[in-house]
Structure formats: structure tokens, C-alpha cells
Amino acid sequence: MLLSASALASERGADWQIGPEIRGKNYSVGVPRVMADSDDGPAFVFPADPRGQVKYVTRETGSLANARSLTIRYRIDASEGTRFVANERPSSPAMISLYFQRRGDNWSAKNRHASYRWYSVSDKTLPLTPGEHTITLNFRDEWGAVMGAQSRGNPAFEDALENAERVGFVFGWSGGRGHGVHATGPARFTLLDFEIR
Structure with missing residues (x-):
């Protein structure tokens, strides 16, 4: 089932998992397990400690074949x-x-x-x-x-x-796409829209 932009824009932050979680361990550190709700869309604050990192932000989807x-x-x-x-x-x-x-x-x-x-x-x-x-x-x-x-x-x-x-988005560098990012100061990420067409 394809998810429309309008449907995703109105969904809860809890639909977006911050991870990945593998065999019970979450590999994003210093962030909640799901995005928070905000007036503009699901959001999270980047870890401002080098020991923290955000890696994968994903949600469930169905087949993308079409x-x-x-x-x-x-x-x-x-x-x-x-x-x-x-x-x-x-x-x-x-x-x-x-x-x-x-x-x-x-x-x-x-x-x-x-x-x-x-x-x-x-x-x-x-x-x-x-x-x-x-x-x-x-x-x-x-x-x-x-x-x-x-x-x-x-x-x-x-x-x-x-x-x-x-489906979703990941943070890292060109040689390690989902290998984690932190910020050196206060920084917030807000998902304004995510569309599958």
C-alpha cells in the first residue's frame, strides 16, 4: 500500500522509529526510540554529545513495486x-x-x-x-x-x-550512509513531508 504525502504529514511521530533496533539493541544513541509530535510534523533533537548518534529513521511500508x-x-x-x-x-x-x-x-x-x-x-x-x-x-x-x-x-x-x-532516511557519511551523526550544539530535525508516489 502506498502512503500519500497528506497521509504521512498528519501521522504521529510515533509511526517513525529511530534505530535501527537489532535483536533488542537500539543502535541510535541519545535519542528517543520514535520521533516526537510537533506542530510542523514529526521531529527529534540531534544528540549533542559525541557518544550519541542518530542512524536510521524509518516507518513500515508495503510493497513499493508500483x-x-x-x-x-x-x-x-x-x-x-x-x-x-x-x-x-x-x-x-x-x-x-x-x-x-x-x-x-x-x-x-x-x-x-x-x-x-x-x-x-x-x-x-x-x-x-x-x-x-x-x-x-x-x-x-x-x-x-x-x-x-x-x-x-x-x-x-x-x-x-x-x-x-x-522506508525512510538515514544519517551518516558518503562511505557509511546509516552509520550515525551527532551535532556539536542544539539542533532539531523536523519531517515536513514524506511522499511515496
Whole structure:
């Protein structure tokens, strides 16, 4: 079932899980398990401690086999001088990427599970900066799998779309899309719109 922009804009923050949670452990640290409700949409505050990090923000979805694109519109409010830091590679720009995941992923990234998680490629990611931003990615554009496989002409990509379980966005750097980000000062992320067409 496809989720419309208007439906998602009115949904509760609790529909958006901050994680990932794998075998009972949440790998985002220093943030709640779900986004909070706000007047403008679901929101969270970035951890301002280098020991904290936000990695994946996802919600359940059905099959994406008939979908054409994903669009996210979001706003980052941050105090002056606040920087965003990729925990794994602090010297690289901290980025946001679109993301979806196939049902049945065991998070090993091995064998068939190496193509269960798909991320927007470099030209469809954005460095984290204050302000309002939009990213749109067509499902016929190039996507990258967790272990580097490309989507174009790849049956595993089509299988992941058909059997999609979660969709959303991740924080990290260009070489580790969902490997975590923190801020150096007060900073808030608000999801203004998330559309599956």
C-alpha cells in the first residue's frame, strides 16, 4: 500500500522509529526510540554529545513495486555555529540519504542479505545544514545496496521493492550512509513531508 504525502504529514511521530533496533539493541544513541509530535510534523533533537548518534529513521511500508519515487521535505533548525559530525568519519561531511529495506533482513549484509538495504547514491544525498531541504529520488534512478551493488538491471533490487518492509532516511557519511551523526550544539530535525508516489 502506498502512503500519500497528506497521509504521512498528519501521522504521529510515533509511526517513525529511530534505530535501527537489532535483536533488542537500539543502535541510535541519545535519542528517543520514535520521533516526537510537533506542530510542523514529526521531529527529534540531534544528540549533542559525541557518544550519541542518530542512524536510521524509518516507518513500515508495503510493497513499493508500483511506486515511482520517494520525496522527503525536512527542516533543520540549529543554533549558530552548530556543526553536524559523522560519528564514524568526523572529517567527512555528515549526510542524509533516502532508504528502504526488504522484509526479512537479518542485518548481516551477507549472501542474499547484501541486497536487502538500499540507499540513495551520492548525487541524491545532502550534507546536513540548517534550513528547509527536499530530496526526490526515482526508483528508476540508481540506488546502492548495503554492500555496494547497484540497482539498475539488478533483480535483487526489484525483489527488494516488491517485498519492501521499511522506508525512510538515514544519517551518516558518503562511505557509511546509516552509520550515525551527532551535532556539536542544539539542533532539531523536523519531517515536513514524506511522499511515496
